[in-house]
Amino acid sequence: MMYQIKDLHLSLPDMTRKPLLGPAPRIEILKGLTFDVPKGAVLGIVGGSGSGKSTLGRAMLRLLEPTAGEVVFDGQTITHLSENALRPLRRRFQMIFQDPMSSLNPRRRVGGIIAGPLHLHGFDGVPGRVAEALDMVGLPRHFSRRYPHELSGGQRQRVGIARAIALQPDFILADEIVSGLDVSSQAQVLNLLGELVRDLGLTLAFISHDLSVIRRLCNRVVVLHQGVIVEEAETARLFDAPKARYTQELLQAIPLPDPFQKWL
Amino acid sequence: MKSFLSIRNLSVRLKNGSPILRSVSLDVAAGQVHGLVGESGAGKSMIGKAVLGTLPRALSVSGGEIWLDGTDLMSLPPAERRRRIGATAALIPQDPLTALNPSKRIGPQITRRLVDILGWSKQDAQDRALELLGEVHIPDPARVMRNYPHELSGGMRQRILIASAFAAEPRLIIADEPTTALDVTVQKQILRLIADMQTRHGTALLFVTHDLGVVSKVCDTLSVLYAGKVVEEARMHRFFMRPIHPYSAALLAATPTYTDPTGSLTPVSQEVIDGVEAEVAQHDARRAR
Numbered sequence: 001m002m003y004q005i006k007d008l009h010l011s012l013p014d015m016t017r018k019p020l021l022g023p024a025p026r027i028e029i030l031k032g033l034t035f036d037v038p039k040g041a042v043l044g045i046v047g048g049s050g051s052g053k054s055t056l057g058r059a060m061l062r063l064l065e066p067t068a069g070e071v072v073f074d075g076q077t078i079t080h081l082s083e084n085a086l087r088p089l090r091r092r093f094q095m096i097f098q099d100p101m102s103s104l105n106p107r108r109r110v111g112g113i114i115a116g117p118l119h120l121h122g123f124d125g126v127p128g129r130v131a132e133a134l135d136m137v138g139l140p141r142h143f144s145r146r147y148p149h150e151l152s153g154g155q156r157q158r159v160g161i162a163r164a165i166a167l168q169p170d171f172i173l174a175d176e177i178v179s180g181l182d183v184s185s186q187a188q189v190l191n192l193l194g195e196l197v198r199d200l201g202l203t204l205a206f207i208s209h210d211l212s213v214i215r216r217l218c219n220r221v222v223v224l225h226q227g228v229i230v231e232e233a234e235t236a237r238l239f240d241a242p243k244a245r246y247t248q249e250l251l252q253a254i255p256l257p258d259p260f261q262k263w264l
Numbered sequence: 265m266k267s268f269l270s271i272r273n274l275s276v277r278l279k280n281g282s283p284i285l286r287s288v289s290l291d292v293a294a295g296q297v298h299g300l301v302g303e304s305g306a307g308k309s310m311i312g313k314a315v316l317g318t319l320p321r322a323l324s325v326s327g328g329e330i331w332l333d334g335t336d337l338m339s340l341p342p343a344e345r346r347r348r349i350g351a352t353a354a355l356i357p358q359d360p361l362t363a364l365n366p367s368k369r370i371g372p373q374i375t376r377r378l379v380d381i382l383g384w385s386k387q388d389a390q391d392r393a394l395e396l397l398g399e400v401h402i403p404d405p406a407r408v409m410r411n412y413p414h415e416l417s418g419g420m421r422q423r424i425l426i427a428s429a430f431a432a433e434p435r436l437i438i439a440d441e442p443t444t445a446l447d448v449t450v451q452k453q454i455l456r457l458i459a460d461m462q463t464r465h466g467t468a469l470l471f472v473t474h475d476l477g478v479v480s481k482v483c484d485t486l487s488v489l490y491a492g493k494v495v496e497e498a499r500m501h502r503f504f505m506r507p508i509h510p511y512s513a514a515l516l517a518a519t520p521t522y523t524d525p526t527g528s529l530t531p532v533s534q535e536v537i538d539g540v541e542a543e544v545a546q547h548d549a550r551r552a553r
Binding site: 184250 | 304520522
């Protein structure tokens with residue numbers, strides 16, 4: 001198993017209700033989640049806004065510390081590991097962010113952005129690895145001289161992917177990485193991710209609110225609603241026979257580009 | 265059918281001369297919904313902004329006509345043009361959080377336009393706002409009128425903007441990606457609401473979106489834009505059954521649908537892009553002559 005999540009709870013201070021003096025009350029975001037991510041799986045995490053899908057992703061990568069429960073990464077419990085103990089593991093689980101404009105440093109060139117984490121984790125032959133990563137995401141090598149603002153949205157997202165795969169991770173978390181893209185770039189990025197997962201033997205968790213995208217990419221799906229898993233299933237089963245009422249609602253709410261679908 | 269909004273060869277340019285809209289023509293009849301689709305940067309929002317006279321400072325209309333209810337807006341002096349637009353048209357914006365003033369209560373934000381621009385009495389405006397908030401299914405409208413925007417959810421805020429847009433009985437509404445910021449389940453409620461209101465009030469609706477799924481649900485007709493040029497204008501059913509322009513067909517093929525898991529997603533091919541770019545260049549060359 002790449003990941004085993006057991007009864008995961010996470011609460012955060014609710015700053016909107018913080019009294020002037022004293023601590024803010026806590027809101028429970030994740031309310032006891034249990035699921036596994038097998039090696040080589042492409043897991044879709046789907047849910048509405050505020051359902052806790054990004055928080056779950058961040059807890060899995062230990063960008064947030066769970067309040068209770070357990071996160072086991074490749075056999076090792078990382079729930080409450082210190083940052084020092086986590087550091088060597090961090091190379092192995094990487095993240096691609098939703099908004100490439102804010103997750104790529106505008107003052108660094110693409111080459112520097114991809115090289116940064118490589119230096120941090122003590123890789124040798126960095127320039128070669130940067131070039132290789134650019135090849136893998138289908139960007140020309142001379143793009144390493146460019147700044148993020150010189151690229152299109154789809155190209156920027158490829159830089160984010162290149163930065164993640166350059167470290168040869170075992171697991172990648174992609175948080176809403178195509179929701180800001182046009183359909184054509186979206187198709188390109190999805191096809192690319194599919195190929196990379198196959199070729200590099202990656203395990204991928206793909207957070208999205210878009211079930212159509214999930215269906216194309218993922219082989220398992222977890223449906224979150226208000227911090228609880230309402231359904232977990234293989235993709236085909238989920239779409240053919242959704243069991244949870246919330247999953248059915250989500251599916252029925254998607255407008256298909258088909259003038260004959262009864263919808264409104 | 266007589267069109268309420270008729271745009272003829274509208275061109276918009278940047279101050280440095282580069283074209284943003286290239287001779288766009290389209291018609292929207294009363295009670296009809298016309299969709300504007302295209303990728304980001306295609307100029308779909310700019311059409312709405314040109315009609316409302318809210319183009320960014322760096323842009324200006326360089327040619328063409330915008331006929332609103334039988335009058336060419338471009339031929340009117342600016343003050344008269346603004347008065348007419350204010351009295352007949354309204355906008356449902358994309359982001360309900362930036363469109364509402366965070367430091368003002370909801371009530372005055374809806375009534376202000378009625379009082380200041382249309383000269384209603386405060387009481388009439390207040391009554392009308394309450395009635396509209398009820399119409400857009402907001403529970404306890406009197407309380408919501410006293411709320412601040414941050415106290416409401418995204419769906420509620422978008423309902424308020426819809427109520428606000430319909431407040432002065434406009435005959436044209438421009439909806440600029442009104443559901444992009446919302447969850448799919450909320451999107452469905454909001455689209456149903458816009459469609460209901462539009463039908464009930466007989467409003468002409470110009471609907472800007474990048475989501476072809478949404479277009480197939482709310483629009484009667486649509487224009488597909490590429491680089492500020494209309495590449496295809498169609499009735500909705502015909503468009504989805506038989507898209508004529510290769511770029512339209514490519515956009516449809518790139519759109520994922522959960523009902524079709526097997527077909528691979530096809531990005532718009534270079535060949536199609538080259539083709540449509542050539543059309544744009546041809547258009548520019550014709551204009552330059």
